Amino acid sequence: MKVKLQLIFKRLYAAFGPQQWWPGESAFEVMVGAILTQSTSWSNVEKAISNLKKKKLLDAAKLYSLPPGKLAGLIKSAGYYNIKAARLKNFLKFFFTRYGAEIKRMRQENTGILRQQLLAVKGIGPETADSILLYALQKPVFVVDAYTKRICSRHNLIGPDAPYSQVQEFFMRDLKQDPKLFNEYHALLVRLGKDYCRKQNPKCEICPLWSIKNV
DNA sequence: GACCAGGCACATC
DNA sequence: GATGTGCATGGT
Numbered sequence: 561m562k563v564k565l566q567l568i569f570k571r572l573y574a575a576f577g578p579q580q581w582w583p584g585e586s587a588f589e590v591m592v593g594a595i596l597t598q599s600t601s602w603s604n605v606e607k608a609i610s611n612l613k614k615k616k617l618l619d620a621a622k623l624y625s626l627p628p629g630k631l632a633g634l635i636k637s638a639g640y641y642n643i644k645a646a647r648l649k650n651f652l653k654f655f656f657t658r659y660g661a662e663i664k665r666m667r668q669e670n671t672g673i674l675r676q677q678l679l680a681v682k683g684i685g686p687e688t689a690d691s692i693l694l695y696a697l698q699k700p701v702f703v704v705d706a707y708t709k710r711i712c713s714r715h716n717l718i719g720p721d722a723p724y725s726q727v728q729e730f731f732m733r734d735l736k737q738d739p740k741l742f743n744e745y746h747a748l749l750v751r752l753g754k755d756y757c758r759k760q761n762p763k764c765e766i767c768p769l770w771s772i773k774n775v
Numbered sequence: 776g777a778c779c780a781g782g783c784a785c786a787t788c
Numbered sequence: 789g790a791t792g793t794g795c796a797t798g799g800t
Contacts, residue, residue, distance in 0.1 A: 686782090
């Protein structure tokens with residue numbers, strides 16, 4: 561399976577090239593984006609983030625002191641704005657109380673422990689936690705999302721109902737534990753998902769992975 | 776207008 | 789433990 565995973569990566573990289581994830585100017589921005597993009601297209605998240613930037617509010621202390629209703633109004637374009645405002649607040653509280661709002665201190669923490677801490681924050685589930693670990697902190701953790709599951713399932717690499725941990729294990733077991741590789745691999749899977757593996761209207765016959773279906 | 780998007784928590788059975 | 793539902797904007 562290791563060879564197959566490497567071949568898939570090669571094909572995707574050849575087809576799409578580097579994806580330049582995560583599109584954020586700072587680790588903090590990436591963490592905020594990870595929460596805002598929950599079940600939401602990135603274009604809607606971008607609007608919310610640029611809105612925060614425009615008002616000079618993309619800052620842990622400023623966001624934390626903002627009234628929830630006010631924060632919700634600022635991130636409206638990202639959808640689920642009330643719940644996401646609360647989730648951001650929950651994360652910020654954790655960020656301040658546990659790490660003094662210092663990315664550097666957070667990055668020094670043991671990855672497994674930090675992951676458990678993030679999962680304990682209400683509103684942060686496995687994908688959001690792993691996105692923060694990988695894309696904001698460059699920890700070697702593979703991010704699994706709906707596209708990853710769908711692509712793997714359609715290619716019979718995993719079962720259709722495989723849980724998050726199993727899909728993650730599937731990638732992490734055989735690949736080099738390299739944050740750059742995990743970063744690019746997941747971004748490429750999302751790209752493939754968007755272009756060729758939608759829920760409806762999948763374009764299997766022209767998908768870059770079509771020919772390796774039975775390798 | 777229907778369907779979906781880089782999820783998660785919670786209720787109910 | 790599995791299945792269903794609320795949360796909500798914006799693009800196709």
